Amino acid sequence: MKENIEGFLKAVQEELPEVTVLRREEERLIYAHGCYPREYKWLLQGPYKVLPEAILMPGNTDEVSRIMALSQEYSVxxxxxxxxxxIVGGSIAENHEVMLDIKNLKEFEINSVNGTAVGGAGLTGADFENMLNEAGYTCGQYPQSFQSAVxxxxxxxRxxxxxxxxxxxMDDMVNSLEVVLPNGHVLKTHKTPKASTGPELDQLFLxxxxxxxIVTKVEMKIYPVAEKRYFEAFTFNRTEDGLEAIRQFVQNNVHPAVVRLYDEDESIPKMEKYGFEKGHVFLVIGYEGLEKQVDLEREYVHHYCAMNGGVPKGPKPGYDWFHSRFSTKKMLDHDAMKGGTADAIEVAAPWDCIANVWREMRKALEPMCTSIDCHFSHVYHTGASVYVIFHAQTGGDDFDGEKRYMECLDTAIRTSLKYGxxxxxxxxxxxxxxxxxxxxHGEAGIEVMQKIKDALDPKGLVNKGVLGL
Ligand SMILES: Cc1cc2nc3c(=O)[nH]c(=O)nc-3n(C[C@H](O)[C@H](O)[C@H](O)COP(=O)(O)OP(=O)(O)OC[C@H]3O[C@@H](n4cnc5c(N)ncnc54)[C@H](O)[C@@H]3O)c2cc1C
Known part of the structure; x- marks a missing residue:
């Protein structure tokens, strides 16, 4: 509650003088948004909609714990x-909240016997991976936002x-977590590789x-840096042929590290760049691990690709993808354009409906967009995910851009759900x-999530409204 903020901040500063508290308007503006495309539009539309009341920067778990206990006491x-x-509006301070910036939590410790490393929740993916690399390890987590996400x-x-x-x-990579509950209690989940003592509590917080x-420490599984890394590309007649080849090798337990299949439209610039067959689709495969393991995986990938009409195109296009993999320029340009908007909608579906989901989402969005790029880049035993990246231009102002964004988001998600x-x-x-x-989730699923929320955070103070809770 807004009226309790001053008392709360006074108590924090008296009890925890080491905790940095930011209150200037420009600092509050910096923390007022993440990278949700509507937030870009709000920035362009004029004075920002809502600012957090303050930003607190604790340096360790004890400080986080005390801040959370005080927030309950003062109902903040x-x-x-x-x-x-x-990029989904997970940190919008609509209810006079304070931001708890966890980036000063930066512990780091490797346990090479167990094959794990503990990182403070504030370490960026890049910092964590660089420290692991220096010791000869990797955790294999390279999101496109690797430099900023912690x-x-x-x-x-997840x-x-x-x-x-x-x-x-991330759900597979975590071995254990330290979490500060809304009442300030510190939960440490067990570090054993498996237990049969009730539900896995890590999964509640992932x-x-x-x-x-609040997640404060993360124990991740780690691996020796790969002996060999290799990239290559294939082309196929149709998206469906590429998907079938991938399904077959993954279900046979062949797991190259990177699998990226671009549909006909997103393949066009790549096919033109390399002079490959017009109208065909493009697949990048990346392998890493022990040398012989990589060679064997390549053999099997070639086998299943060939069975589905895949043509090997050598390593260059694969390495080119690797070197340009962090670029998001096209999307950001559209978000910044007056009246423009863009987003990457990522959904998953089982194998027996993934092609329908992709085709129907593309078809439904086409009338609202200037261009759509689609690719499949995370694949599993039972299905895959599809990215549908839409770019739209209304010709209007940034309010029109926001409206178009909402229409595209709604269309994309409802179409995904409709087709499985x-x-x-x-x-x-x-x-x-x-x-x-x-x-x-259905009514019963939401009921379970809400009841857990009510039990852990009866006043509903932590990230209110996120996940609809
Ligand atoms: C250019 C770009 C590329 C991206 N690429 C990828 C990608 O390849 N893969 C991918 O998965 N995502 C990607 N994302 C999305 C984003 O990077 C991820 O969602 C990322 O995990 C968010 O991490 P963050 O540290 O930035 O969290 P924040 O944006 O700060 O927070 C995200 C949510 O988590 C909550 N939260 C933050 N810290 C904690 C904590 N310690 N305890 C409890 N809750 C917390 C916040 O309140 C918020 O609701 C991308 C985003 C951008 C802008």
């Missing part, structure tokens, strides 16, 4: 803030990186987007997609 809303790269934020959203077919997603507590896909594969739901969650 709190929003955890990591790298700020979230470990806590990646746990909170993030995923481009090498996911080998290393898995993907919880802060609504159940889900609401979100890895960006999370935040406030942007919260209204669609009952359509995916």
């Amino acid at each position: 809303g709190v929003i955890p803030f990591g790298g700020g790269s979230g 470990l806590g934020g990646m746990v909170a959203t 993030a995923i990186g481009t090498f996911s077919t080998k290393y898995g997603k 993907g919880s987007e802060g609504v159940y507590g 896909g889900n609401v979100s594969h890895h960006h999370g739901s935040g406030k942007a997609k919260a209204e669609y969650l009952p359509l995916e």
